[in-house]
Amino acid sequence: xxxxxxxxxxxxxxxxxxxxxxxxxxxxxLIEDCVETSGCFVLHQLLKRTLSSxxxxxxxxxxxxxHPLSHYDRILRKLGCNLVAQRENGRFFFFDMLKLLCxxxxxxxxxxxxxTALYWKIQNTICALPENNKNHATIMIDDMSLMExxxxxxxxxxxxxxxxxxxxxxxLGCSLITLNHEDIYASMERPTFMLQTKYLVDVLIKAEPLAxxxxxxxxxxxxxxxxxxCNVKGSSKNKISNFHFKVKENSVExxxxxxxx
Amino acid sequence: xxxxxxxxxxxxKDQLMMSGNFTDVSYEASLSLSCVCRNVKDLDKLxxxxxxxxxxxxxxxxxxxxxxxxxxxxxxMDMMLAILLEWHQxxxxxxxxxxxxxxxxxxxxxxxxxxxxxxxxFHIDQSDINFTSVSSEDELFxxxxxxxxxxxxxxxxxxxxxxxxxxxxxxxxxxQGNGKPIQIHDSGRSxxxxxxxxxxxxxxxxxxxxxxxxxxxxxxxxxxxxxPDSDEDSDDDLDV
Numbered sequence: 001x002x003x004x005x006x007x008x009x010x011x012x013x014x015x016x017x018x019x020x021x022x023x024x025x026x027x028x029x030l031i032e033d034c035v036e037t038s039g040c041f042v043l044h045q046l047l048k049r050t051l052s053s054x055x056x057x058x059x060x061x062x063x064x065x066x067h068p069l070s071h072y073d074r075i076l077r078k079l080g081c082n083l084v085a086q087r088e089n090g091r092f093f094f095f096d097m098l099k100l101l102c103x104x105x106x107x108x109x110x111x112x113x114x115x116t117a118l119y120w121k122i123q124n125t126i127c128a129l130p131e132n133n134k135n136h137a138t139i140m141i142d143d144m145s146l147m148e149x150x151x152x153x154x155x156x157x158x159x160x161x162x163x164x165x166x167x168x169x170x171x172l173g174c175s176l177i178t179l180n181h182e183d184i185y186a187s188m189e190r191p192t193f194m195l196q197t198k199y200l201v202d203v204l205i206k207a208e209p210l211a212x213x214x215x216x217x218x219x220x221x222x223x224x225x226x227x228x229x230c231n232v233k234g235s236s237k238n239k240i241s242n243f244h245f246k247v248k249e250n251s252v253e254x255x256x257x258x259x260x261x
Numbered sequence: 262x263x264x265x266x267x268x269x270x271x272x273x274k275d276q277l278m279m280s281g282n283f284t285d286v287s288y289e290a291s292l293s294l295s296c297v298c299r300n301v302k303d304l305d306k307l308x309x310x311x312x313x314x315x316x317x318x319x320x321x322x323x324x325x326x327x328x329x330x331x332x333x334x335x336x337x338m339d340m341m342l343a344i345l346l347e348w349h350q351x352x353x354x355x356x357x358x359x360x361x362x363x364x365x366x367x368x369x370x371x372x373x374x375x376x377x378x379x380x381x382x383f384h385i386d387q388s389d390i391n392f393t394s395v396s397s398e399d400e401l402f403x404x405x406x407x408x409x410x411x412x413x414x415x416x417x418x419x420x421x422x423x424x425x426x427x428x429x430x431x432x433x434x435x436x437q438g439n440g441k442p443i444q445i446h447d448s449g450r451s452x453x454x455x456x457x458x459x460x461x462x463x464x465x466x467x468x469x470x471x472x473x474x475x476x477x478x479x480x481x482x483x484x485x486x487x488x489p490d491s492d493e494d495s496d497d498d499l500d501v
Binding site for chain 2: 116119120123124163164167171190192195196199
């Protein structure tokens with residue numbers, strides 16, 4: 001029962017208290033990383049965690065803008081999860097978006113193609129699920145900066161799309177997990193796109209390099225901000241967790257600062 | 262009355278239903294229950310929808326109504342402003358607007374602040390909400406930033422007790438000079454203790470702390486030292 005072994009990330013996300021209903025249900029999760037410290041591994045871990053959780057109703061809709069299916073399949077195989085088998089079981093839907101390019105402004109007005117069509121595809125996929133699975137769908141996006149590229153640099157289109165995905169979380173109880181790169185917006189005086197997505201977010205996971213510089217046995221630190229976190233007693237508040245991590249061949253080690261010799 | 266601009270602001274869901282590809286009846290029904298605005302970009306239509314809803318409350322009377330706007334950072338702020346000015350003339354008695362000020366340009370928020378009579382920032386405590394005036398928002402921002410960024414495991418802040426302790430430390434006299442009388446550092450003695458009378462050395466009589474300010478040279482006579490008024494030439498034994 002490997003998935004029962006809890007780690008600090010699970011704890012920070014509240015995955016340790018219950019598996020049904022799925023703790024991330026109806027929530028929007030944003031993973032933020034930078035060139036020095038990639039946050040892809042968090043997405044992979046969450047993908048594996050969602051598919052291998054106790055609840056058999058969890059379904060994942062994966063929008064891949066950066067890698068083909070074979071890439072994720074290889075990684076998830078190492079983590080002990082077979083994506084192809086899950087796809088055949090109807091629990092994993094892979095949308096290859098590598099070649100998506102939104103139509104020009106004029107063509108876009110007709111509503112055909114681009115993000116409108118993508119949203120329709122997602123909504124139809126969710127609505128076609130069996131009744132029990134409808135409220136357990138997770139939409140994953142890798143990654144948002146490439147969505148902007150696909151939208152020919154128009155962040156408004158991406159925000160519209162994100163807004164519609166957000167309506168799915170509140171109306172159908174889906175969850176939305178996205179990855180974005182923080183340093184892309186570092187030179188901007190007012191990174192409106194970044195701020196606006198942060199307003200939508202319930203859980204923010206930040207992957208950063210160590211403040212003290214590079215180290216051989218620590219790859220970086222994760223800061224998890226969990227808004228409206230509910231603990232066992234039922235009281236809710238914001239929760240911030242901070243810990244270090246080391247990415248290994250087929251697992252990730254999480255530990256508190258200073259607990260490694 | 263609620264005008265729903267959240268569920269389908271661009272009419273995507275509506276188009277999907279129209280196209281006939283969409284078959285989920287229950288979901289469709291839930292959408293059609295509330296009054297939904299399907300194109301927020303068409304502000305004139307949005308405006309007339311609001312008026313229609315407001316008038317619907319009273320019939321055709323002359324009563325006024327209030328509008329509360331919960332915006333998630335609407336992109337067409339400039340046009341919204343123009344509409345807002347128009348609203349002032351009409352039947353709307355007051356407008357409450359929740360605005361994310363960091364999403365908009367400073368000029369937009371300040372124009373809105375000119376238009377508004379009350380503008381408040383707030384922060385949320387564990388159990389209740391505290392309202393503060395807008396001017397102290399910067400302080401709040403600092404507080405929030407400090408709270409959210411636990412980056413190092415070392416304690417970089419001073420506690421209240423530590424701050425008081427630091428204020429009491431007497432600096433060496435050349436680092437003083439902020440207008441107050443200069444105090445000479447005496448190790449092991451803090452500022453408050455320095456005010457009491459102290460006795461120094463064996464041959465010198467007691468000296469009050471106030472005298473420190475006059476710049477006297479304080480010299481402690483050792484028992485081995487010769488008396489300063491001795492007639493003997495101290496360099497006699499030198500063979501030059």
